[in-house]
Amino acid sequence: MILRRLIPLMIAVAVALAGQSTPAVATTPTEAWTAPGQSWALFSDDGTLVLSAGNTAAGGRLELRQAGTGAVVRVVTSPFKFHAVALSADNQTIAATVTDTSSGATVRTIRLYRVSTGALVRSIPTSAARELDSLHFAPDGQTIAAMDARSYERGGQVHVHRVSDGARVRLLTVPATTAGVRFSPDGRFLAANDRVVADGRAVPGVRVFRTDTWASTLSLADGNLLVRWTPDGAGLWTKRILPGVPTGIRLVSMPSGAVQRSLDLDLYDGVSDVTDDGTLALTHRLVAPRRTLTFTSTLTGADVATYEFGQDVFPGDISLDATLFTYARTTAPSAFDVHVARTPTS
Template sequence: MTIRRRLMPLLVAAAVALTGQAAPAVAATPAEAWTAPGQSWALFSDDGTLVLSAGNTSAGGRVELRQASTGAVVRTLTSPLKVNAVALSADNQTIAVTVNDTSSGLPVRTIRLYRASTGALLRSIPTSAGRELDGLHFAPDGRTIAAMDARSYERGGQVHVHRVSDGVRVRLLSVPATTAGVRFSPDGRYLAANDRVVTGGRAVPAVRVFRTDTWASTLTLADGDLLIRWTPDSTGLWTKRILPGVPTGLRLVSVPSGAVQRSLDLDLYDGVSDVTDDGALALTNRLVAPRRTLTFTSTLTGADVATYDFGQDVFPGDVSPDGSLFTYARTTAPSAFDVHVAHSPGH
């Protein structure tokens, strides 16, 4: 099923005229639940009860674990080193961060594991990454963790899979993407990562899926796709199609067959940060300035369900598993942000 959002305003207007219902209004800002000042990005725990956020200043990195419903701080981690990525294990017991450790004189891209209940450092795992580890994700059983560095100036472009218990490297996967993105499927059978392939003489974004039992590549989506997320049942993968001069495409692809289950064309220079667990709504934004709107778009009809306007640049984040909350970062000054957790449309 393919839907074009550019046609939907006419269809929505017609539906409103027939039913007498009001069209979705543009709101000043979403209904806010709480704010994390000085934080730059945030994600929900797998069970939706916690939010893990991170931010960097000239003094170093700061990671906060908070209650999703109230914003109450559960744990704070600070580091003199910049934090590049964060992750939380499925059981909410372990926090992972990536940093560039310069204690030896040369930068070593390192995964650090902390006990969430106490903040104690459990393990420091050095990797062979050639660039910053900007992608990070725990396997659902918590036994392994995958970190990815994006390819830049002929360096990086690998997924580093390490064992959590002792830090031993399990696998090194070559995926020369220029944007780091890596996620295990909820059942642990697959690992998806951003990739890059050459099509028609030019390099374009792609997504590759690996089996975790053999680490063999089982699926490649090679037409400008980038990773968004897995479906909760691990049978599908949401991707966004980003190509120069082409409207952004949102797709739900079956794994491992590669069959397209749902396809939606957004507008030129739109981005997608997340899709709800039920697959009904996508959190979208503008990729070019001014980046001052966030939109929830129906993946079924292409209609914009809610659009929020801001006075500063905003960057969308994560949607909670039950779809009731979402995160975004709002610019407060050059290179400074606050994380906001807000109520989704209808909640």
């Protein structure tokens, strides 16, 4: 499940256009617990833990909690704001990216913390020109990848580093304007958001690299952005985001690129995550008012459940067993609480 920042992709013109989904009666999700002051959250690979992050003027705060109860396992704070977070597959190491200015220079850095104590294990400086907004551990925990998005002709690279000593393994140029990077569950591939020029205009894309040679093995160039890998690593879920075109969900085979499943949503809808079994997608609005979250069947296009809120909400992750999901709810300008709630099928 791919790590996603909860700042939505904004599209300039909001024109209503019917999509393919069948509306569900709006309701309210059943909450399991809340993390006040946190802005975004993700589940551990095994679904037992939730790692969340929040920032204030004083710096950043990470909270690791039990997924079922919300009991706090570990808290980590930093004088620098956190831009992205990740948890190793063995749940022993937390990673976070910060913009470190302590030396007087601006250094985009990956920080590694030990879960058992909260101690800083290693600080890995990178050559990133922009904030590192996406972060992910390889399944074996030996490498970590962080991505800075392209902005004002700077950034747009994936920085792959060795966890044991911080040495750079590879620097990959993928000039996407939205950061997204994710290792496949078997560790054979690394997928990242990309940007390509098609018919004279730049559109989003996804590029997949082999991790043994770092050669590019697949490029999806028609407005795709990364959502997540399938559990067996044989497929890649993407969302198609193009101006004036209904958002699409696609399941693409690896490494052929053949489309296994395709579903159109509504114009200016977004996709946050897909369940492990591939049957439900957590969808939301990309433009104001952003006050609904929906679980949509990827098989039929029907909306299984729609949740309405009094404030803007931003979706996060779905747990491994598809019984819980995360979202952030606006409490004040630039302030949020993270909520963990039960899915409609739990």
